[in-house]
Amino acid sequence: MIIGYARVSGLDQVLDRQIESLKEYGCERIYCDKSTGKNFNRPEYIKLKEMIRQGDVLVVHEFDRLGRNKKLTLKELQYFKDNKIRLVALNLPTTQLNINDNVMLETINNIVIELYTMIAQQEIEIREKRQQEGIRVAKEKGIKFGRRKIEYPKEWKGVMELLENKTINNIKAMEILGLKKTTYYRLLKEYKNII
Secondary structure (H helix, E strand, O other): OEEEEEEEOOOOOOOHHHHHHHHHHOOOEEEEEEOOOOOOOOHHHHHHHHHOOOOOEEEEOOHHHOOOOHHHHHHHHHHHHHOOOEEEEOOOHHHHOOOOOOHHHHHHHHHHHHHHHHHHHHHHHHHHHHHHHHHHHHHHOOOOOOOOOOOOOOOHHHHHHHHHOOOOOHHHHHHHHOOOHHHHHHHHHHHHHHO
């Protein structure tokens, strides 16, 4: 069976281009994930591995769609090799050739694949480094990160007095203050720590 796998990193990204190329190649079944390539804990990829069998062909549009972590990707590749599952990356023409015990071609594919995994991981590391540098510069400029601190509503003290006198309960207090449950209890916990 020819099985396709498509992946994008972001939920807002589209898989159409990959799916179309996998269909053109002749994939009978296609699994798709919208998840990071840093690891292999992806729902559809896990299903694919449970379903794929010896003699099957796994096709990806581009090699880095399989994964971007060199060590983990090489481990997955070894799994496919051990289980006699052929991997085809449509952006690597040599993987599309039928090897049939051609040691030279298999060696070339292994070298090219290792090179691609190294480049894919390096791209992630560069992106993360740039992101950390951007955060550092932003912090130096005084930009704050994280959840904005919620101010206590002006009615807070009056509502707390009613609550302490058991005139109202927490549900009524949330309603009066117009706060969601999580926000209310977080503020209440902070308030109790202050007094």
